[in-house]
Amino acid sequence: MADLSTTVNGLQMPNPFVIGSGPPGTNANVIGKAYDEGWGAVIAKTISLEAEKVINVQPRYARLRSRESKEIFGWENIELISDRSFETWMDEFKSLKDKYPDRVLIASIMEEYRKDAWCEIVEKCQDVGVDAFELNLSCPHGLPERKMGSAMGVNPDLVEEVTGWAMSVAKVPVWAKMTPNVTHIEDPSAAALRAGADGISAINTIRSVLGVDLKTLRPEPSVEGYTTPGGYSCQAVKPIALRICMEIATLIRAEFPGRTLSGIGGIETGQDAAQFILLGSDCVQVCTGVMKNGYGMVKPMIEELSQFMDEHGFNSIDDFKGHSLQFFRTHAELVEIQAAARAKKKAAHEAKKTAEASDDAMIREDAQWTGDDFVDQSDALSRG
Numbered sequence: 001m002a003d004l005s006t007t008v009n010g011l012q013m014p015n016p017f018v019i020g021s022g023p024p025g026t027n028a029n030v031i032g033k034a035y036d037e038g039w040g041a042v043i044a045k046t047i048s049l050e051a052e053k054v055i056n057v058q059p060r061y062a063r064l065r066s067r068e069s070k071e072i073f074g075w076e077n078i079e080l081i082s083d084r085s086f087e088t089w090m091d092e093f094k095s096l097k098d099k100y101p102d103r104v105l106i107a108s109i110m111e112e113y114r115k116d117a118w119c120e121i122v123e124k125c126q127d128v129g130v131d132a133f134e135l136n137l138s139c140p141h142g143l144p145e146r147k148m149g150s151a152m153g154v155n156p157d158l159v160e161e162v163t164g165w166a167m168s169v170a171k172v173p174v175w176a177k178m179t180p181n182v183t184h185i186e187d188p189s190a191a192a193l194r195a196g197a198d199g200i201s202a203i204n205t206i207r208s209v210l211g212v213d214l215k216t217l218r219p220e221p222s223v224e225g226y227t228t229p230g231g232y233s234c235q236a237v238k239p240i241a242l243r244i245c246m247e248i249a250t251l252i253r254a255e256f257p258g259r260t261l262s263g264i265g266g267i268e269t270g271q272d273a274a275q276f277i278l279l280g281s282d283c284v285q286v287c288t289g290v291m292k293n294g295y296g297m298v299k300p301m302i303e304e305l306s307q308f309m310d311e312h313g314f315n316s317i318d319d320f321k322g323h324s325l326q327f328f329r330t331h332a333e334l335v336e337i338q339a340a341a342r343a344k345k346k347a348a349h350e351a352k353k354t355a356e357a358s359d360d361a362m363i364r365e366d367a368q369w370t371g372d373d374f375v376d377q378s379d380a381l382s383r384g
Ligand SMILES: Cc1cc2nc3c(=O)[nH]c(=O)nc-3n(C[C@H](O)[C@H](O)[C@H](O)COP(=O)(O)O)c2cc1C
Pocket: 020, 021, 022, 023, 045, 046, 075, 077, 079, 080, 081, 082, 108, 136, 139, 177, 203, 204, 205, 232, 233, 234, 235, 237, 264, 265, 266, 267, 285, 286, 287, 288, 289
């Protein structure tokens, strides 16, 4: 059986499955449960020094379901960071490290734009024994109103400065968590890496409005009839997360070799995880998936990843990490590659010309589409 254990920035994990910051890491009880179920590491819910400033509303989630199966595939939240006191968190981190000394505990931290606050939160958390930090520079709702979270993450200068503050006192690895709500993810990622971050986590949630209730005409989630744009997660965001992870992994390989990437966004199966690792992630995080499926989901994920590795003869995560990055090209290069491939195929398989001609007939020029066979045309363009 394949070996799923992995070491990321010196953090030894039994498998690459990490609880992403959010409700699944909201107190010591649930973090302990995650370790007991077999998760490779846990990133706690984001904390700050002054929890009394954090005031949540209800409802704070809204979910999108498939029309037919009713499975939840999209999830919006307007939840803030933890509203539990900093002192309570320090006690809980300490007790977790006493009870699970060999398990990786990562503190997710967020502070206002003050160097002393960032240094204080890093120093206090590492004093109670956390193994690493994730800097939340990426929450897209609520906190930006206090110039925190993604208000910092969308500005590479601020990312570099704040990450530098954390690095000036951190004695353990630091990951900077990126917001996807930017045009060029390379800019804030490179800023964090220039400031010395050991790794990047991506993605946090995508700014969204889940929908409008057609009976009440109120957008969701509706708090006393009103709402505010929130963060979108779950299966629906996976393609966007994969693209962003691909871009960050490409940047890391080109300019910051040795730094790491923790992939996040819509991961619910071992196959999802395999895709993030193939695109350069060192480990993967799951948040909404645990809210849908419970902590026990890690067991089938381990089995599925293991089976994928066995099928391909991969013995370790390193054997396939980043393997699929080599298959990205510009669109112009795809046109050239396809023209060359078609020419070669036609020359080599003269006898199959008729069949290919009928394929070509199906994929007509845009100007020739009639509308009668529109679905067939779209389907034909999805095939190789
Ligand atoms: C309800 C909820 C609360 C979240 N809270 C936090 C948080 O406190 N800190 C943070 O960095 N990310 C937070 N996230 C974002 C997740 O960690 C993750 O980046 C995002 O949801 C995408 O991954 P997923 O599809 O596996 O959930 C939260 C997500 C959800 C759904």
